[in-house]
Amino acid sequence: MADAIDLANVNFDTTSFPALKNDLYLRTARGEETERAPVWCMRQAGRYLPEFRAIRVENKFFKVCRTPALATEVTLQPLRRYATLLDAAIIFCDILVIPQAMGLEVQLVPGKGPHFPEPLRTPDDLARLVDLKPGFSVDAELDYLYKALTNTRHALDGQVPLLGFVGAPWTLMAYMIEGGGSKTLALAKTWLFAHRSAAHELLARVADVAAQFLIGQVRSGAQALQVFESWAGELGPQDFTEFSLPYLALIAARVKAVFPDVPMTVFARGAHYALEQLATDTLYDVISLDWTIDPRAARRRVDTALASRTNGVPRSVVLQGNLDPTVLLGDEHVIRERTAEMCQAFGSSRHIANLGHGMMPSHDPERLRVFLEAVHQSSADLRQQK
Numbered sequence: 001m002a003d004a005i006d007l008a009n010v011n012f013d014t015t016s017f018p019a020l021k022n023d024l025y026l027r028t029a030r031g032e033e034t035e036r037a038p039v040w041c042m043r044q045a046g047r048y049l050p051e052f053r054a055i056r057v058e059n060k061f062f063k064v065c066r067t068p069a070l071a072t073e074v075t076l077q078p079l080r081r082y083a084t085l086l087d088a089a090i091i092f093c094d095i096l097v098i099p100q101a102m103g104l105e106v107q108l109v110p111g112k113g114p115h116f117p118e119p120l121r122t123p124d125d126l127a128r129l130v131d132l133k134p135g136f137s138v139d140a141e142l143d144y145l146y147k148a149l150t151n152t153r154h155a156l157d158g159q160v161p162l163l164g165f166v167g168a169p170w171t172l173m174a175y176m177i178e179g180g181g182s183k184t185l186a187l188a189k190t191w192l193f194a195h196r197s198a199a200h201e202l203l204a205r206v207a208d209v210a211a212q213f214l215i216g217q218v219r220s221g222a223q224a225l226q227v228f229e230s231w232a233g234e235l236g237p238q239d240f241t242e243f244s245l246p247y248l249a250l251i252a253a254r255v256k257a258v259f260p261d262v263p264m265t266v267f268a269r270g271a272h273y274a275l276e277q278l279a280t281d282t283l284y285d286v287i288s289l290d291w292t293i294d295p296r297a298a299r300r301r302v303d304t305a306l307a308s309r310t311n312g313v314p315r316s317v318v319l320q321g322n323l324d325p326t327v328l329l330g331d332e333h334v335i336r337e338r339t340a341e342m343c344q345a346f347g348s349s350r351h352i353a354n355l356g357h358g359m360m361p362s363h364d365p366e367r368l369r370v371f372l373e374a375v376h377q378s379s380a381d382l383r384q385q386k
């Protein structure tokens with residue numbers, strides 16, 4: 001049986017944190033040459049871990065998010081299991097806490113995923129959102145996550161840096177209108193073409209909340225940030241340029257204006273056509289790739305785009321990714337081989353190893369260990385061959 005968690009044992013002091021012992025992720029994200037590629041996994045805390053499922057038996061999903069001691073416990077579970085194999089922790093929460101804070105009810109239906117009983121249907125429904133109401137405060141609504149970050153940063157004791165995150169405006173808009181996951185996003189895309197100005201209004205309001213939320217996360221202890229545009233691939237290049245990119249750029253610009261040194265990552269899943277724009281038209285330090293993009297081509301395209309840029313401060317972009325998560329369903333030999341090939345393809349610098357999307361509930365935790373070990377080995381080997 002899992003040890004009982006002492007819910008009263010929390011530390012919300014943001015004035016001093018334990019010294020960081022492993023800064024490999026931060027150095028790499030800032031573009032420095034490093035001894036190997038750092039590694040972590042999207043959804044590294046989650047349903048593939050029996051210790052997570054044990055906590056979920058007793059606690060509803062959003063209760064875990066809202067109870068700092070529980071969110072800390074779940075965030076630390078993979079760090080305990082894989083110990084020194086992981087180079088970052090990501091705070092346990094969900095992208096849908098922003099729609100919740102803006103006034104929409106979100107339920108998590110077992111076996112089905114997120115469900116909004118009353119999604120936005122027409123532009124008139126924007127009036128139901130509370131973000132423009134007098135007295136609304138992003139920081140007050142989402143204070144529970146700030147507390148979870150602060151407490152987790154203390155509990156980590158400097159083992160690895162702590163990442164905060166948000167969902168990007170287009171992805172959150174899609175959930176707010178569809179009411180859950182969807183194959184075609186037909187309802188959300190209707191807004192783009194039939195209610196274009198309402199779509200922009202919603203995107204701008206979500207971007208506003210997201211930027212404030214990220215700034216609050218850093219103040220509370222997050223040491224790096226990731227923005228998840230999980231439904232980017234549903235947009236073609238033209239619509240990505242109009243409905244996603246400007247808001248992704250705005251979020252990074254707002255956060256960087258306050259915290260220029262906090263590394264920021266963008267994961268625009270499926271937006272392979274947008275690599276150049278993400279590199280040249282935004283301030284993200286790291287671009288996270290899904291597994292459908294060839295890392296060699298991505299590196300070439302990003303570097304070429306940056307080199308031909310004539311205005312702005314010079315910048316270099318780090319790539320993150322991108323093993324197909326289903327490779328972890330294969331045997332150890334396949335995982336090692338494919339991980340070595342992946343590290344080779346990214347090259348010996350400016351790479352943060354990760355999956356091309358999140359861990360799946362059906363994954364065997366021991367297969368993730370094989371992936372993590374293989375990254376350590378392959379990426380250190382690559383540096384030696386240099």
Ligand SMILES: Cc1c2[nH]c(c1CCC(=O)O)Cc1[nH]c(c(CCC(=O)O)c1C)Cc1[nH]c(c(CCC(=O)O)c1C)Cc1[nH]c(c(CCC(=O)O)c1C)C2
Pocket residue numbers: 041042043044045046047056061090091092093094095096108113114165180181182228230269358
């Ligand atoms: C573990 C978990 C999470 N969210 C959900 C679960 C399953 C809940 C359960 O049944 O216990 C519901 C939960 N929340 C969501 C989903 C996906 C549903 C869908 O496909 O529409 C589920 C099952 C929505 C969501 N939620 C998230 C995204 C973006 C990343 C991605 O593309 O997967 C998205 C799209 C982000 C997310 N979600 C979560 C994290 C925690 C930190 C970590 O990575 O370990 C993060 C970063 C945690």
